[in-house]
Amino acid sequence: MQEFPTPARPLVARMTEAAATAPERVVAFQGAPGANSHVAALEAFPDCLPLPCFGFADAIDAVRQMRADRAIIPIENSLHGRVADMHYLLPESGLVITAEHFLRIRHALVGQGPRERVRQAMSHPQALGQCRNWLNAHGISPVAYPDTAGAAALVAEMGDPEVAALAPPKAAELYGLEVLTDDIADADHNTTRFVVLAREAADGAVDGAAVTTLIFAVKNVPAALYKALGGFATNGVNMTKLESYQQGGSFAASEFYCDIEGAPGDPAVDRALEELAFQTKWVRLLGTYPQARRRG
Numbered sequence: 001m002q003e004f005p006t007p008a009r010p011l012v013a014r015m016t017e018a019a020a021t022a023p024e025r026v027v028a029f030q031g032a033p034g035a036n037s038h039v040a041a042l043e044a045f046p047d048c049l050p051l052p053c054f055g056f057a058d059a060i061d062a063v064r065q066m067r068a069d070r071a072i073i074p075i076e077n078s079l080h081g082r083v084a085d086m087h088y089l090l091p092e093s094g095l096v097i098t099a100e101h102f103l104r105i106r107h108a109l110v111g112q113g114p115r116e117r118v119r120q121a122m123s124h125p126q127a128l129g130q131c132r133n134w135l136n137a138h139g140i141s142p143v144a145y146p147d148t149a150g151a152a153a154l155v156a157e158m159g160d161p162e163v164a165a166l167a168p169p170k171a172a173e174l175y176g177l178e179v180l181t182d183d184i185a186d187a188d189h190n191t192t193r194f195v196v197l198a199r200e201a202a203d204g205a206v207d208g209a210a211v212t213t214l215i216f217a218v219k220n221v222p223a224a225l226y227k228a229l230g231g232f233a234t235n236g237v238n239m240t241k242l243e244s245y246q247q248g249g250s251f252a253a254s255e256f257y258c259d260i261e262g263a264p265g266d267p268a269v270d271r272a273l274e275e276l277a278f279q280t281k282w283v284r285l286l287g288t289y290p291q292a293r294r295r296g
Contacts, residue, residue, distance in 0.1 A: 003054040004032055004052075004054060004150060004153065005032070005150060005153035005154040005156075005157050006153075006157050007153040007156045007157055007175045007176075008032040008033060008052075008149070008150060008153035008175070011032075011033040011052075011174065012032065012033065012052050015033060015049070015050060015051060015052055016051065016052075018049050019049045019050075019051040019067065019068065020067070021049075022049060023066060023067055023068060023069060024069050025047065025048055025049045025069065026048065026049045026050075026051050026062070026067065026068040026069055026070075027041045027044075027045050027048040027049070027050055027051065027068060027069065027070055027071065027072055027196075028050075028051045028053050028058075028059040028060075028062040028063060028067075028068035028070070028071040028072075029041045029050060029051065029052060029053065029059055029071065029072050029073075030053055030054070030055060030056045030058070030059045030073065030074075030146075030147060031052060031053075031124075031146075031147030031148065031149055031150060032052055032147055032149040032150035032152075032153050032171075033050075033052050033149060033174055034148075034149035034152065034167065034168055034170045034171035034173075034174045034175070035052075035147050035148050035149035035150070035167075035168065035171070036074070036103060036105060036127075036148055036168055036192065037072060037073070037074060037147075037194070038050055038052065038149065038170075039103060039168055039170070040072050040074075040101055040103045040192075040194045041072045043101065043103065044072060044099070044101040044194070044196065045072075051067070051068050053071075054146065054150075055146065056073060056089055057089060059071040059073060060073075060089060060093045060095060060197065063095055063197060063198065063199060064093070064094060064095065064199070066199075069198065070098065070196050070197060070198040071095075071196070071197045072101065072194050072195075072196050072197075073194060073195055073196075073197060074126070074192050074193070074194050075193050075194065075195050076192070076193050076241075077105070077126055077129075077130060077190070077191070077192045077193070078187075078189050078190060078191045078192075079129070079130045079185070079186060079187055079189075079190050080126050080129035080130050082243060083126060088245070090195075090197075090215075090286060091215055091284060091286065093197065094199075095197040095198060095199060096197065096198060096199075096200065096201045096286065096287040097195045097196065097197060097213050097286050097287030097289055098196050098197070098198045098201060098202050098287060098289050099195070099196035099289050099290065099292070100193060100194065100195050100196070100211065100289060100290075100291070100292045100293075101193075101194045101195075101196065101292055102191055102192070102193055102194070102292055102293050103191065103192050103194060104190070104191050105127075105130065105185065105190045105191060105192050106182070106183045106184065106185055106190070107123070107127055107130065107131055107148070107166045107167065107168070107184045107185065108166070108167060108168065108169045108171075108172065108179045108180075108181065108182045108183070108184065109121060109164050109165070109166060109179075109180045109181040109182075109184060110152050110155070110164060110165050110166075110167050110169070110171060110172035110175075110177040110178065110179055110180060111155055111161065111163065111164030111165065111177055111178065111180055112155075112159065112160070112161040112164075112177065112178065113161060113178045113180055114161070114180070115138075115164075115180040115181055117161045117162055118138075118140055118161070118162060118163070118164045118180065119139075119140065119141065119162040119163070120140065120141050120142075120143050120162065120163045120164070121135055121140045121141070121142055121143065121163075121164050121165065121166050122143040122144075122145045122151035122154060122155060122163065122164070122165045122166070123142070123143075123144075123145060123148050123151045123165055123166035123167060124144070124145065124146065124147050124148050124151070125144045126192075127148050127166045127167075128142040128143075128144065128166065130185060130186060130190055131166055131184050131185065131186060132186060133186045134184050134185075134186060140164075143163075145165075148165070148166060148167040148168065148171065149167050149168065149170075149171040149174070149175075151165040151166070151167060152165040152167040152171035152172065152174075152175050152177060153171075153174075153175050155175075155177065156175040156176055156177055164180060165177075166184065169182060195213075195287075196289075201287065201288070202289075205263065205265065206263055206288055206289060206290050207290065208290055208291070209261065209290070209291040209294065210261070210262060210263040210288055210289065210290060210291065211240070211259050211260070211261065211288070211289055211290075211291050212259070212260050212261075212262060212263055212264065212269065212285065212287070212288045213257070213258070213259050213285075213286040213287050213288075213289075214257075214258060214260070214273075214283060214284060214285045214286055215255060215256065215257050215258075215283075215284050215286060216228065216255065216256055216258075216276060216280045216281075216282065216283040216284070217254075217255045217256075217280060217281040217282055218254060218255075218256065218279075218280055218281070219279070219280065219281055224279075224280075225254075225256075227279045228256075228276055228279045228280050229242075229276075230275065230279070231271065231272040231273075231274070231275025231276055231279075232260065232272045232276075234272075234275075235268040235269075235271045235272045235275075236268055237260050237261065237262055237268050237269055237272045238260065238261040238262075238295070239258055239259070239260050239261075240259045240260065240261060240295045241257070241258055241259040242256060242257075242258045243256065243257045243258070244256050244257075245257065260272070261291075261295060263288045264285070264288060
């Protein structure tokens with residue numbers, strides 16, 4: 001609680017108290033009230049009780065400790081790529097991905113005003129990256145902060161007209177700031193993909209088109225990735241996302257995070273996963289869930 005800026009703490013306290021009365025309705029999110037993750041939680045689950053958490057690990061812990069039924073976490077952005085930390089936190093969380101949600105992102109510059117006096121903009125690194133060109137064009141220096149709405153709350157606490165925040169317009173309303181410029185983005189397609197995490201997978205098969213998310217580690221041999229992916233090609237399974245990352249600092253072999261279309265139980269997917277398991281050190285499924293947006 002004390003990690004949030006002072007203007008956000010009463011809101012966080014009220015939302016936390018409400019969440020404690022009905023944990024089965026709670027959706028945890030990272031950030032202060034008014035953050036894009038808060039908006040995504042209400043879009044995806046209109047009747048939920050949103051629970052603000054300071055960090056991604058805190059939101060995951062809320063689900064693991066049964067203070068929340070699920071968490072909604074940003075995984076990637078169409079402009080700025082993957083969200084840092086999530087590829088490391090997800091595999092270790094013990095949670096499963098049960099859904100995805102896409103949120104169109106439009107930031108606002110919020111502060112004390114006027115905009116011409118603003119010299120610095122605080123926000124989450126993702127938001128700063130998504131508006132890098134706009135900030136450069138207006139001579140505004142980026143300042144990283146753990147979340148967008150929390151940055152707005154801190155700007156309200158600072159009371160400095162030269163420091164503003166990039167945040168959803170709702171954050172300005174919550175923390176008594178002015179919207180100095182609205183609808184900021186370096187590209188019209190600016191969209192963030194969120195995944196929903198729960199302690200257990202939903203009962204039954206996915207109705208309609210499905211996505212399966214998994215991670216695997218390749219062997220440290222020539223053409224390791226080529227061999228690992230061959231089963232998807234030969235069985236006609238479409239891979240829509242593939243990203244590498246390193247664990248343990250060895251720089252010897254990579255682990256990979258990927259999304260495929262389809263679900264275990266589909267013959268083609270089962271054959272592809274069997275081939276993947278044969279060609280890699282290990283494979284771990286993180287979840288199978290409905291496609292919120294058609295790929296391709």
